[in-house]
Amino acid sequence: MAGAAGRRGVWRRGHLIAYCGQIAAVAVFFVIAGAASLPLWAVWKLAGISPRSGQRVLRKLFGIHVWWMRVTGMLRLEVRGLEGLRDVRGTIIVSNHPALLDAPFLIAHLPPVACVMRADLLRNPFLCGGALAAGYVTNDSGPGFVRQGIGKIRSGENLLVFPEGTRTLTGPINRFKNGFALVAERTRVPVRTVLIEYDGTHLTKGVSLFTPAAVPLRFTIRAGEIFQFEAGESVQEFSRRIEAWFRRELEHPAG
Secondary structure, eight states, X not given: OHHHHHHHHHHHHHHHHHHHHXXXXXXXXXXXXXXXXXXXXXXXXXXXXXXXXXXXXXHHHHHHHHHHHHXXXXXXXXXXXXXXXXXXXXXEEEEOOOSTTHHHHHXXXXXXXXXXXXXXXXXXXXXXXXXXXXXXXXXXXXXXXXXXXXXXXXXXXXXXXXXXXXXXXXXXXXOOOSHHHHHHHHHOOOEEEEEEEXXXXXXXXXXXXXXXXXXXXXXXXXXXXXXXXOTTOOHHHHHHHHHHHHHHHHXXXXX
């Protein structure tokens, strides 16, 4: 009996430590983002900063967070095939969006990108400074998003789009919105796909931050196919073709 009670005590302590690490992983993200937000906002507002420089700063900050999560054992992240994106300029990168922190994980491993984000995040004091300094694009207005996206591509910036519009609600993927395809049609640049695979529930849509999670969190980020418009293909058909590729890959993951 005493041995069983001791094992239960170890089990409880182990799970409590893991739970504290789970909460700390998100808290550290907001601490890093919050500490950088005001200085980045001040530089953007008062001195000016190029979007690409702001994007590099955020890439470094997100990289620090990924490193911290790996060192503390909270994250097992496998990254495959992104070397081919290292030097791309003026292209559209499209990804699925299963969980809250997968966007920072991805941005940490991509070249500088202008990320498409929800407009209400610009009112978040932890995120607005970095987003403004990096020239991130908001998706609150369809025509506005398309106009901004075209401008980013034509200026040589990369555009990162999550066409689901929010975190995945029902697996394997939400139906895509067509804005990214319209930008691609207007600029005639390729769409490069990046797939995020995550089989957990922590920080997915509708799951509370405080719900205990299985740790370490296990993510795989891998480069996918490159898509270009085919002769006679409409914007909607192009969007559906890429969505279908994501659906197949997520339903039947390689390996």
